[in-house]
Amino acid sequence: MINVMIVEDDPMVAEINKRYLSKIEGFLLAFIANSVDEAIRYLGEEDIQLILLDIFMPGKQGLELLTYLRKNELEIDVIIISAASDLERVKKALRYGVVDYLIKPFEFERFNAALVGYQQHTRFIDKQKAVSQQELDNYLLHRDEATMVEELPKGLTKDTLNQIWDAVQELKNVPFSTEELANIVGISRVSARKYLNFLKDLGILDVKVIYGTIGRPVYQHEYNQLKEYLIKNFL
CATH class of the missing domain: 3.40.50.2300 (Response regulator)
Known part of the structure; x- marks a missing residue:
């Protein structure tokens, strides 16, 4: 503290x-x-x-x-x-x-x-x-690069991103799946995954793959509060 x-x-x-x-x-x-x-x-x-x-x-x-x-x-x-x-x-x-x-x-x-x-x-x-030197350079030279205002990747919209972000805020206290978020927002898993991958690329979400005994692997998303300020450039 x-x-x-x-x-x-x-x-x-x-x-x-x-x-x-x-x-x-x-x-x-x-x-x-x-x-x-x-x-x-x-x-x-x-x-x-x-x-x-x-x-x-x-x-x-x-x-x-x-x-x-x-x-x-x-x-x-x-x-x-x-x-x-x-x-x-x-x-x-x-x-x-x-x-x-x-x-x-x-x-x-x-x-x-x-x-x-x-x-x-x-x-x-x-x-x-x-x-x-490399660790120091990575820290000093890149710590502010994500504060620049940028455009959303092609295919993503600001309105849907806001809905995704609201859903992430609901789920952020525990790991959550793509399906859980898609159900809250009311969109397909494919669409939800695009936005979650975007948040992962920003560093706001960490993703772990959970392999079960049957069926496809489940992607679990964990919220990284230290990076949440990076979303402000896109909402």
Whole structure:
């Protein structure tokens, strides 16, 4: 579980960030600080791995907290969530190593992508004692390639994909078959399989083949929540 602190002086925005965060597995909101000074006091008491940081606040601004973290060599990651869009502040935040920068206002899909991307980053780093050049290149060069807006493959439609996606959300807590999904949507297994293969290619579904003693093999689909943000480009 990743402990998160929200540093935001606007109660309404803090509540939105809190609500968004609660929708993503693997994160625990530890504290909401209304100022930089309050955030610094809390950091001395609790273990925080990630800060969701606003820039414009009364008193000390968010970038001063970022400077404090780096000056004191605190191993805490930061995602900026701010209305500040001028290049000077953006470049300073990037120089100080923020892992993402969200400009207000934003949709949940962008928030989710930032948090899930960070989650993948920490898992990649934490499980490695050493890394090869190829592994590092695969991670650094390809981690964002699927965030580009793309066209649906030929033969697939947005309306049907939305129905498929709704059905996947119903079934995602347990492995499910093509037939189960086709029955919910009301389409043939052949059509359902095309859409499920598309989701598999995106990485949102993992597929296992179960061989029984009689009849054809059954394809079981398992939902990969870490990749679900990739669907937003197609719905």
